[in-house]
Amino acid sequence: MTNDYILIKKSSPLNGTVEILGAKNAVLVIMTSLILTDGVSVLENVPNNADVQLMIKLLQDLGALVEFDVREKSMRVDTSGINAYEVKPEIMNKMRASILVMGPLLARFGKAKVAFPGGDLIGLRPINYHLEGFKQLGVSVQLSDLFVEVQLSTSQPPYTRIALEYPSVGATENLLMFASLGNNETVIINAALEPEVLDLIAILQKMGAHIQILPGAIIIIKGVGRLKPVHHTIVPDRLEAGALLLATAITGGSLTIPNARPDHLDVFLDKLKKMGHHITTGFDCAERIPQGITLRATQHPQAISIKTGPYPGFPTDLQPSMMAALCLAEGTSTIEETVYENRMLHTKELAKMGAQITVNGTIATIRGVEALYGCDVIASDIRASCALVLAGFVAFGQTKMTGVHHWKRGYDQLEVKLSALGGNIQLIHEELNVSENQKIAQTLPS
Numbered sequence: 001m002t003n004d005y006i007l008i009k010k011s012s013p014l015n016g017t018v019e020i021l022g023a024k025n026a027v028l029v030i031m032t033s034l035i036l037t038d039g040v041s042v043l044e045n046v047p048n049n050a051d052v053q054l055m056i057k058l059l060q061d062l063g064a065l066v067e068f069d070v071r072e073k074s075m076r077v078d079t080s081g082i083n084a085y086e087v088k089p090e091i092m093n094k095m096r097a098s099i100l101v102m103g104p105l106l107a108r109f110g111k112a113k114v115a116f117p118g119g120d121l122i123g124l125r126p127i128n129y130h131l132e133g134f135k136q137l138g139v140s141v142q143l144s145d146l147f148v149e150v151q152l153s154t155s156q157p158p159y160t161r162i163a164l165e166y167p168s169v170g171a172t173e174n175l176l177m178f179a180s181l182g183n184n185e186t187v188i189i190n191a192a193l194e195p196e197v198l199d200l201i202a203i204l205q206k207m208g209a210h211i212q213i214l215p216g217a218i219i220i221i222k223g224v225g226r227l228k229p230v231h232h233t234i235v236p237d238r239l240e241a242g243a244l245l246l247a248t249a250i251t252g253g254s255l256t257i258p259n260a261r262p263d264h265l266d267v268f269l270d271k272l273k274k275m276g277h278h279i280t281t282g283f284d285c286a287e288r289i290p291q292g293i294t295l296r297a298t299q300h301p302q303a304i305s306i307k308t309g310p311y312p313g314f315p316t317d318l319q320p321s322m323m324a325a326l327c328l329a330e331g332t333s334t335i336e337e338t339v340y341e342n343r344m345l346h347t348k349e350l351a352k353m354g355a356q357i358t359v360n361g362t363i364a365t366i367r368g369v370e371a372l373y374g375c376d377v378i379a380s381d382i383r384a385s386c387a388l389v390l391a392g393f394v395a396f397g398q399t400k401m402t403g404v405h406h407w408k409r410g411y412d413q414l415e416v417k418l419s420a421l422g423g424n425i426q427l428i429h430e431e432l433n434v435s436e437n438q439k440i441a442q443t444l445p446s
């Protein structure tokens with residue numbers, strides 16, 4: 001066993017130019033979508049993080065052959081040998097994104113059995129919208145304490161309209177993948193349209209799926225008999241871009257990300273401008289897409305108010321890092337978290353560092369302070385780990401962050417990029433000796 005931690009020290013302003021990798025939340029679902037095909041697909045710009053490694057294992061367990069060239073960021077997936085429709089609980093329990101195999105397995109085998117993913121620290125995260133949607137499409141659902149089993153019934157409705165109560169990213173993705181294969185027409189109303197969902201739609205269309213997006217967040221899917229393997233480059237990670245921009249903003253530096261998509265971060269960039277930061281964005285004339293973001297930080301950031309929401313609203317996954325940046329802004333800021341019921345755990349850790357934050361339900365009020373102070377902190381989820389690293393860059397002294405597995409789940413060596421830009425950050429890998437391992441083993445459930 002290891003005891004990894006990240007050491008962060010007060011840093012000078014971050015400066016430079018850096019490229020971002022493909023989005024974790026796009027590549028994970030795209031990897032599951034390959035189950036819909038039979039043959040070899042190639043994915044480019046794939047980040048190497050712990051969740052991607054776990055998804056590789058999941059696909060291999062089902063019978064796929066996966067080769068990941070980590071240096072080239074290129075992944076080759078041969079799905080022709082997939083012959084299983086059950087996912088082991090030990091994989092399901094480690095990563096909620098594994099629920100996204102359900103739609104593709106149902107489409108391929110007419111059935112799927114997966115362990116119930118359960119809740120996590122940031123919220124209960126039920127899967128009722130996924131299951132209600134499947135039921136409307138003629139799927140029977142059986143729940144036990146541990147497992148969810150789904151099976152296609154003999155008769156499927158030729159035309160189904162599914163109105164999602166909330167534009168759930170995962171439910172939209174699962175239903176999209178399932179509906180892409182078959183003879184039926186499905187309409188999803190109030191669908192999620194996050195850039196990662198659009199990237200999934202792009203790869204499904206390359207496979208031969210008939211998908212149309214109508215105004216008002218409506219997606220129409222006309223099932224086809226076969227989907228073919230593809231070559232696809234993963235959309236740049238707006239959350240990695242957001243993390244790098246906030247690290248630059250908090251340290252008072254200057255950064256250009258040539259391959260970031262400003263149109264994926266409109267509300268976030270607007271909030272950075274309201275804080276006083278100078279933002280410029282570019283446009284790729286050949287591709288005809290907005291591309292490139294430069295931030296020049298103000299030395300006097302101002303307090304702002306934000307409310308998280310589904311895309312194109314302020315991304316919940318950037319809320320913790322934005323909160324870290326607001327700890328040192330002039331005035332009083334408020335953050336309302338509307339996506340998750342419990343995504344405020346980082347506030348306690350930031351408070352240990354000297355931040356003045358009060359939380360009332362899902363609303364945090366942040367009174368800007370003159371300084372933060374380094375101490376030992378614990379990351380509770382992927383995005384909380386990023387917030388604590390950013391706070392560490394401006395805190396006097398040294399911050400030691402444990403819970404590093406969360407950091408490794410979401411980011412591909414982001415510490416190396418931050419360090420190259422001037423951040424004082426080091427990931428320390430510590431092997432535990434035998435007696436320490438035994439002590440930990442005794443505390444684990446049998």
Ligand code: EPU
Nearest residue numbers: 025097125126127128129130167168169170171339340382
């Ligand atoms: N929800 C339900 N019922 C459902 C599905 C969702 O009540 O059937 C609730 C959830 O509990 C949550 C809210 O709806 O409170 C949003 O959930 P959604 O389904 O939209 O999110 P997700 O698909 O579970 C993805 C990302 C998350 C990101 C959210 C929102 C992946 C693998 N995960 O989760 O990413 O926060 O969308 O944008 O795509 C992260 O990367 O750190 C992360 C948590």
